[in-house]
Amino acid sequence: MAGFGVKSPLNSFLNHMNDMQFQKDGHRMANAMSIAQRESLTPLYDHINETVISKYVFAPFDDLLVAHLRCCRALVVDNDPIQAFHYKCQGIQALTKVLTQLKDENWILPVMYTSAVELRQLATVADQYKRKTGDTSTHVKPDECLEEAAAQLMACFRICANDNRAAHDVSKRKGMINLINQLFKIYFKINKLHLYKPLTRALENANMNSQFSLAQTVTYNYFTGMKSLFDSDYKKAEELLSFAFNNCHPEAHKNHRLILIYLIPVKMLLGHMPSDHLLHKYRLQEFAPVIQSVKEGNVRRLDEALEANAHFFWGNGIYLILEKLKIIAFRNICKKVALIVDSHQIHIQVIMTAMKHLYDDSITLEEVHCILANLIFEGKIKGYISLQYQKLVISKQNPFPPLSSVTA
Template sequence: MNNFSFKNNPLNSLFYEIKSLINQQDGNKLSTILSLEKFSLTNEIRNVLLNGNSNWENSLGKILDTPWDDVVHYHFLSLQSLLSGRNYLTAFGDQCSMIQSLVKVLTQSKEENWMLPVVYVAAIELRKLAICADSMASTNTNAKAVKPDANIEEAASQLMSLFRACANDSRTSIEVSKRKGMMNIINQLFKIYFKINKLNLYKPLVRALENANIDEHFTLAERVTYSYFTGMKSLYDSDYRKADRLLSFAFEQCQRKMDKNRRIILIFLIPVKMLYSGCMPTKTILQQYDLLQFDSLCAAIREGNLYEFDQAIETNSEFFYNYGIYFTLEKLKILVYRNIFKKVAKIVQTHQIALQYFVDAINYYQSNRNRIELADDDKITLEEIHCLLANLIADNKLKGYISLQHQKLVISKQNPFPKLSPDV
C-alpha cells in the first residue's frame, strides 16, 4: 500500500498556496515558488519527489484548474529530475512542456498580465537548463550523433512561442497588456542568439519591439540589458555611432554595485569609444574594472607606435578573442597611422608634406624606433601610403588631398586633423 494519500501528501498545502496566489494574481510570489533555483524545498517535499511517488500528480488536478495544473505539474517533474540525479536532459524536456503550458495561460487570460514574473523565471531557467542539457549530451558516448546546441535551439523555439503570445496581445490596454513581457523575453533570446552565433534572427525581434512603441513601459533593468545586446550588434555591424549611444546608456544606467556587468559593458564600449570618437579610457577606470589589457593598446595609439600596437594586440589576443573584439581592435590601427601623420605634420610645419616623410616615419615606428631590422616585405611602400591617406581623407579623419604629380600631401591650413566624431 502506498504511504502517501491525498490528505497527508505534504505537497498538497503547497498546491493550495499556489491556487491562492493565482486567485490573488500575485505573480511575484508565485514566480518564486515555481522557480527551480529560488524556492527553498522542505525536507518533506524533497522526500516525496525523491521517492518517485506519483500520488502528488493525481492530487494536483483536483486542486488546480487547467492549464495551471499542467504548469505546476511539469515544473515539479523538472525539479524531480534535478533532485534525482542532475538529469538535465529530462529536466529540460519537462521545462519545455511547462513553457508550452504557460503559453496556454497567456493566450487564455484576457486583459491581465500579472503572471509575467512567472514567465520570466521560467524563460531564464529554460535557457540555463538547455545549456546544461547540451553539455550533458556532448559528453555522452553517442555524442557524435547529437546535433551541437540542439537543446539551446529548442529553447529559442519555445521562447519564441512565449514572445508571440505576448506580442499578439495588442488590443489590450498597455497597463494590463502582456506586451510588457516582450523585452524581457527578447533579452533571453538575444543571449541564445549571441551564444550560438545566429544574429540573423535578431532583426525581426527588434522590428517587432520598435513597432510596439512601448519602451517607457519596460523596466530600467530590461532596457539596460536590451541596450547592451543591441549595442554589441551595432558594434559588429560597424555602426559605431549607434553602438556608442546604446552601450553608453547601458553602462551609465547599470547599477554601480553591478561591477561584473559594468565591466562586461566596458569591454565593448571602450573599442567603440576609440573607433567612433578617439576617446581613450583613463588608467583609473581600467584599474577599477580590471581591464588593463587595454592599457598598452591605448598607449601605443597615443604614441603612434605601430610596433607597440601589434605587441599589445598579440599579448592580449586570447582575452580579445574570447570577447569577440580582436578584429574590431585591429581597425584601431588607422588611428595609429593618423597619429604618426599628425606628428610628421607638426615636425615639418608646412601644409605641403612630401609623402616620403610618411614612409620613413611609419617604417621607423614599425621597426620599434629602428631597434628591429624590417624585411623588405614588411616595409611600407609609397603606394600603401596613398591608400592610407585616401582612406583617412574619405573618413574625414584628415582634411587635405594628395598631389600625385608632386608626391605630396596638401593638408588644410585650418584644423587638418578634425575631431573624430561630431559629438565630441
C-alpha cells in the same frame, strides 16, 4: 494517493499554488515555481500524480505544475540535466496555454520571466552535458538545446507581442523586453545575431517603453549596443552602451565591467581614450598598451599589444574590432609628422620614413599611398595626394577633424 485527504506534502503544495492563483500573485508563484526551490520539494517527488494534480488544479495550470515537479525531480533525484531541460520545455508549452487563457491579465508575467531564464540556463547546462558525456551524434547540432529553448521562448514572445488590445497596465506586451533579452543571450551564444532585428522591430512597434523596468532596459541597450558595434554603427553603439553603463546599478561592478569591454573599443574608434584610472578600477588593463600604442601612432606596438592579450580580446569577440584602430594609429603618425614639418605640404617620403620606424621596415611607397588614400576617403584626413610632387597636401583648416565627426 495514500493520505491525500489528510495533510500530505502534495496537498499543501497544491493548496499553496491554488491560493497564489486565486490571489493572482505572480511574484510569489514565480518564486515557488523556481528550480532554485527544488530541494524543498523533495517529499513530493515520489507522489507526482497527473490525475490527482488535475483534480485539484485547473487546466492548464495542472500541466505547468506537473512539468515543473518532473523537471525538479530530474535535477535532484536523477541528476539528468537533459531530461530536466525537456520537462522545462513542456512547462513553457503549458505556460503558453496559460498566457493565452488569461485575457486582459498579465499577473502571470513574473512566472514567465523566471521560466525563461531557467530554460536558457538548463539548455546551456544540457548542451555542455552532452558534449562532456559524448551524448552526441553526427546529426545533432552542438547547441541543439539552446536552439530549442529559443524556439520555445519565441512562442511566448508571439503571444505577448500580439496582446495589443489590452490596456498598457494589463498588457502582456510588458513581457516582450524580458523575453528579448533572454533570446539575445541565446543568439549571441549560438552566433545567430541576424535573428535579433525582427525582435527589436516588434518592440519598437509595441510603444511600451514607459512600461519596461530600468533593469530590463539596461540589459536591452547592452545587447543592442553590442550588435551595433559589430555592425560598425559606432555612434549608435556609443549611445546605447553609454546608457547601459550610466544606468547600471552602482553596485553591479561586474556588469559595469562587461559593458566597458565593448564601450571602450567604441570610444576609442570615436577618438576618446579611456583613463588609466578607469582601466584599473574595472580590471581592464589589457586595453592599456593598446590605448598607448594608438596615442603614439605606434602600429608595431599595437600589433604586439593585440597579440599579447589575444585570448582576452578573441574571447570577448572584439579582436577584429580593435584591429580597426590601426587606421587611427596611422592617422596619428601623419598628424605628428605634420606638426613636426609645420607645413600643409608633406613629402610622402617623410611619412614613409615615420611608418618604417613605427610600423614596418619593409613598407613600400605604394602601401603608404594606399594608407593615405584610405584616410582621406574616410574623412580622417582632409586633403589630397599630389602624385606629381609625391606630397600629401592637407587642409590649412582643421586637417585632422575629430574622429567622432567622421566615424559612422
